[in-house]
Every structure is written in structure tokens, then in C-alpha cells.
Amino acid sequence: MQEPDTRQHVEDEAAELVVTAKPTRRGIFLLPNLLTTAALFAGFYAIVQAMNGRFELAAVAILVAMILDGLDGRVARLTNTQSAFGAEYDSLSDMVSFGVSPALVMYSFALKDMGKLGWIAAFVYCAAAALRLARFNTMLAVQDKRWFMGLPSPAAAALVAGFVWLMVDNQITGSESRWLAWGITLFAGLSMITNLAFYSGKDFNLKRSVPFVVIVLMAIGFSLISLDPPIVLFLLFLAYGLSGYALWLKRRFNRKNAATPNAK
DSSP states (O other), X not given: OOHHHHHHHHXXXXXXXXXXXXXXXXXXXXXXXXXXXXXXXXXXXXXXXXXXXXXXXXXXXXXXXXXXXXXXXXXXXXXXXXXXXXXXXXXXXXXXXXXXXXXXXXXXXXXXXXXXXXXXXXXXXXXXXXXXXXXXXXXXXXXOTTEEESOOHHHHHHXXXXXXXXXXXXXXXXXXXXXXXXXXHHHHHHHHTSOOEEEOOTTOOTXXXXXXXXXXXXXXHHHHHHHOXXXXXXXXXXXXXXXXXXXXXXXXXXXXXXXXXXXX
């Protein structure tokens, strides 16, 4: 006779837990998704401008998309407006802005006259960006946030866009730089799917106090960029793209030295 009462008690407790449980965030928040939409627009705008032969605007638009992509996640965390929708939307936006857009801009600028070699290089970059984003999404919970595995797609897109901007700014045509463009495209694409570690900068605390010299160095950095933005930015993006390989060589060298006994 007590079994129905016990069952009813368990059901009442379960119903109470369902009522008091904190609902999962499934809403669509305006501010971070507005920034994601702006980044998506910048990537689409770059494709349109490349089709019209305005490659400088196309390259700058990709760089703007990179800045906006860096802002939307930080804004979502600062305002506590993260959501599953925002994460999926950001990933799809990244595929357009940093996968399809740089590949098509580079193809229209320098690779289209190379025949199969040209479009294959552009496709390798585009496919690598898709694989990079898929791997990032699946390893988000287990990956060390201080490091990216593989070159981040925004950095790869910035490297490609920076190259196009540099060539246009120095009045070098795509046909004159097509082999260099081909190499840059493959380098950026393949670097995205390596297992090399690239510093993420996510452990940098903006609220932490810094020495006065850091502010001075920041002012000098902005001054250097203003001297010749295309070449300075391209060199910065190239240095970051090479940093993963340099770090790998350093670790390999240190491991080899540690494994070798000291000769007496």
C-alpha cells in the first residue's frame, strides 16, 4: 500500500527539480551577434570587391573582419551573453570570412592565370580552413587555451589579405607575383591543419597593471604601423605564421639536448 505514495513522492521531487533547474541559454543576444554579422558582411564585401577588381578594398575588408571576430567573443564573455547559437553562428561566419573569402580574393588576384595549380591552391586553403574550424570546435573543451593547435584561420586570412594589400600598394600585379602568391596560399592553408602550437594571447589580462615601458612600446608599435601599414602588417602576420615552426624547432632542439648525455 505504500508503493504508490513512494512513487508519487519521487515524481513530485523530480517535477520540483525541473522547475527549479536553471534553464539553458538558447536565446539570441543582440550585441555579440551584431559583431559576428558585421564580420560576415566584411567577408562577403571582400568577395564582391575582388570580383570587381578592387583588391585593396577586399584585403582591408578581410582585416576588418579579423578585428570584428576578435571582438565578438570578448564582448560575449564580458557581458555574459554567450550562447550555443552565437558559437555556431560565429563558426559559420568564420568559414565565410576566413575560409572562402581569402581563397577567392587570392584566386581572383593572382591564381586564376595559373590554371589547375591556381584553383587547387585556393581550394586547399579553403578546405584547410574548414578542417581547422571543425577541429577547433571539437577540441574546445580539452585544448590549452594559451595555445592554438594549428595556425588560427583569422591569422591565415590576414596573411593572405596582407600579401594582396602589399602587392597592390607597391603596384605589383597578380601575374608578376603569382608564384609567391601560390606559395603564401599553400603555406597559410597547410599551417592551419598542422599540430604546431601558436600562442593565443587568451591569458593576457587587460586589467593587470603593466610597467610604463609597455605603454611606450605600444606607442612605438602604432607609429611603425602608421609609417607603411601594408608592409608592417604583412611582416607581423608572417612572423606570427612562422612562430609556430620556430617554437617547434626550439622544443625539438631542447629535447635533443636533454636526451644527449654530457660528454666528459
